[in-house]
Amino acid sequence: MEQRSIGLRQDLLRNDDSIIQNLNTAVLVVDLDGRIMSTNPPAEQILGESPAQLLGEPVARWLASSGEALVRSTLERGERFRAVESFLTLGDGARLPIGISWAPLMDADGQRYGAVATFQDLTGIKQLQNQVLQTEKLASIGQLAAGVAHEVNNPMGFIHANLFQMAEYVSDLRRVWEGVEALRKAAAQVDSEELRSVGAQLTALAEEADVDFVLSDLGKAIRESQEGSERIRHIVQDLRDFSHQDSGQRGMADVNQCVDSTASIVWPMMKHLVVLEKEYGEIPLVPGYAMQLKQVFMNLLVNAYQAIEERVGDTAETGTVRLTTRSDETGVFVTVEDTGTGIPEDRVSRIFDPFFTTKSVGNGTGLGLSTCYSIVQRHGGRIDVESTVGEGSTFQLWLPLEGSGDDD
C-alpha cells in the first residue's frame, strides 16, 4: 500500500511538473514535511534562487511566520487558503509582500501527500495602494484645513485690527500720562497745600500701580501678541494654500513663466544669502492650473532658501539655488536644486507627509511639500527628491503633456 502510493505520487508529480513548469504563475509544491518538491521559473524569479537551491529545502525558510502557519494548516488538516496577503523573506533578508494561495495535494486514495502554493509579488500593488491612501489622506486633511482656515480668519481679522488699535491707544495714553507727570511735578512746587496733597496722592497711586512699567509693558505685550497673530495668519494661509480651495483656472500653463514669476516674488527675501541660477529650456505649455503650479514652486523655493539659511548659519557664506526647465516628448521637467543642508536618508520618505517639519515653531508648518505633492498629483505628474547631507537637495518635477483624468 505504502509502496504503491509512493509510485503513484511520483507519477503524478511527473505529470504535474510539466504543467507547473509552463505556468506563468509562481508555483511551489511541498511534501508533507514542508520541503520543496517542485518549483517553476516564475517562483524561482520571485524568490531569487535557482531550482537547485530550492528543491528539498524547507519552504518555511522563505515564509514569514504567518505564512508558515498557513502551510502547516494545509499539510496537517487539508485546509485551503485563497490569496492571503503575507511576506516572503528573501535570501538577502528583504521582505517581499505577496498574495499566496495554498491547497492540499491528494493521491488517488484521498491521502494527503503535500501541498501546492501559487503566489504573486504584490510590491507594485502595495505601492499603488499606498499612493491612493496618501492621496485620500491629503484630500480629507485638505477639507479639514479649508474649514479651519475659514473659521480662523474671522477672529484673526478682529484680533489683528484690535491689537493695532490698542497699540495706538497705548501711545495716546502714554502721551497723556507724560502730561500728568508734568502736572504732578508742577503741583509739588506750588504753594497750595491742597494741590500738593492731591499731587502726593497721585504719586502714591502711580507708584503703587507702577504706571511707568505698566505703560511700557502694555506696549510690549501688544507687540508680542501682534507677532503671535501674524504667526497664526501664516499658518492659516499655509493651511488654505494646502487645501487649495480656489484651484484657479485650468488652462494651458506656461511653466517657465510660473517658475520665473514665483522666483521674482521670493527673490527679495533670499537675495542676501542666495545666488539664483536660471536655465529655462524651450518648453511647451502644459495643461494645468498656473496658480497651483506657482504655489508648488513657491514652496520649493522657500524650502531651498531655508535649507541654505540653516546651512550657512551666521557665517558669511552664501548658497546657490538653480532652477532648470526642460521637456521631452512626455512632458515638462522642472528642477529646483539647492546647496542647503540636504536631507538625511531616513527623513526623505516623510518629507511629503502633511505636518512633517524639522523647522522651529513659526518657521514651518510641514504643509509645503504635501501641498506640492497633491498639486502635482492633480496634474497627473510626479515629484521626486534627491539629496545628499552636506551638499544639498534637488527636487524634480515632471508634468505630463497629456492632461490627467482630473476634470472636476
Next chain:
Amino acid sequence: MTIELPRSGPAILVVDDEPRILSALQRSLRREGYQLFTSESVQEALVLLSSRSFDLVVSDHKMPGMSGIQFLEEVARLQPDVPRLLITGWTEEIPMEELRRVGACALITKPWDDARLKATLRRALGMEPVETPTEWSSAGSSSSSQESRLR
C-alpha cells in the same frame, strides 16, 4: 459698548455677520470722520438701504443667507450710484468678473492693514486719487505672502 461716531461726514454702511469685525472696524475708523452704520444681517441692511442714502457700502462676503456679492447686487439695484466694497478672507475667493458685475470697486482682505484700509475707503469715496492705473485696488495686509492684488 458703543463707539461714539460723528453725526456728519460721509455715511458708510458696513455689513458683517461677525459683530466683533464690525466693532474692530469702528475702532479703526473712529477718527476718520465718517458716519458709520453697521449691521449684522443682510436683511436689516436692506431695510436701512431703502430708508436712507449712503456714500459707501461695505460688505463681508461670507454671510449666512446671502453672499456679499448677492447683497451688493441688491445694493446696486437700490442705490445704483453708491460705491461698493467687499470684505473677504482671500482675494482669490471671488472671481474678478463677479466683482465687476456687481460694480464693486475694491476688496478689503481680512485681516486688514490699517493704513491701507483707510486709504481704500478714502479712494472709494473719491476723497483721494486712485494711485494705481487700474480701478481695482485692495486693502489687504501688506505683509501678506500672496500680495492681495486682484488678478
